[in-house]
Ligand SMILES: O=C(O)C1=C[C@@H](OP(=O)(O)O)[C@@H](O)[C@H](O)C1
């Protein structure tokens with residue numbers, strides 16, 4: 256598709272779709288609780304639809320009533336063996352977290368995904384799950400999908416320090432630990448998004464978190480509850496950046512999730528001197544209204560423990576940095592290489608094709624600003640965040656066309672992205 260270029264300004268208010276991480280987990284916890292869970296403002300992106308389809312295949316009734324999704328929970332002991340292979344689509348979150356759920360189930364299943372997911376390492380979950388007594392294996396020494404799993408209802412509790420900063424690995428192990436015979440201790444490398452821990456408490460379970468150390472007792476059960484999903488800050492990120500770099504812009508994003516394990520991008524924008532204000536802060540729902548205006552930006556360094564708090568935003572943050580007056584350095588972000596694409600290489604190649612000056616490194620990028628962007632043909636390679644970053648970059652292009660190939664990848668996390676963007680363009 257041909258992307259809109261040369262925007263003279265962006266203006267308006269928007270409610271971004273529901274948080275993807277919380278949406279996945281609302282289906283999972285709803286299914287594993289006894290009773291009826293009603294989920295409001297769930298994201299209906301393809302990744303979450305994959306999680307819903309998998310739980311239906313595992314015997315859970317899930318109704319989409321338009322204004323809410325109703326999950327008729329069956330409890331940990333109510334899942335049934337699937338008749339079909341479980342299709343995880345493009346979703347790393349689905350395959351890894353559901354591996355942890357199936358770890359404690361006394362049946363076999365096979366999990367597979369699309370071309371992108373089939374290249375992503377699953378050994379980070381298979382290794383610790385094997386230690387707990389699960390029979391799980393994939394392809395090659397990195398355990399790429401498809402994965403075959405046979406769970407056990409006598410899982411050994413685990414005491415495990417994560418070698419990578421990953422909420423997906425942490426959450427997979429938490430789901431397994433909830434079904435184990437005793438208490439498990441999981442220690443994080445860096446603090447990552449904590450939606451699983453929050454939801455255990457919301458669904459009446461028990462978890463103790465002390466800094467990076469998490470303790471979970473096995474044999475727990477959950478009670479159904481209602482969930483309202485806040486807007487996804489990872490989706491809001493595209494409009495935050497667009498509003499800062501396109502001239503004559505002011506964008507207001509309502510009801511954006513501001514869980515403290517997700518707000519790295521707000522700190523980066525502030526460090527770069529961006530005009531960003533928070534209002535209507537709701538401490539209980541952990542949400543706020545965010546407003547951005549066109550800004551002169553200074554460069555910054557992004558590294559260390561902030562990285563997991565903005566990991567999915569780094570592609571569009573790289574674009575932001577191309578418009579700062581000086582050189583921005585991103586370090587400690589080697590996890591970007593094992594996302595839907597190698598996001599260090601793909602982001603650098605894409606923005607360099609458009610005229611940016613980015614040097615990819617082993618664990619990040621060196622981004623020289625401020626550069627003019629030009630037309631190019633970009634292929635998402637099946638990565639939604641590459642597609643949305645390209646669409647925001649195109650707004651700055653005054654010279655030539657920007658053609659986006661495989662734009663349908665954006666369905667993964669933001670089906671209405673282009674519609675929402677078009678409403679803001681003056
Ligand atoms: O737990 C989650 O919901 C997610 C964790 C992150 O992945 P990692 O755990 O691989 O860092 C993130 O990139 C992904 O989009 C969603």
Ligand SMILES: C=C(OP(=O)(O)O)C(=O)O
Pocket residue numbers: 302345346347348349567594595640668
């Ligand atoms: C990495 C992402 O998702 P997942 O790992 O669930 O595929 C993402 O949404 O950017």
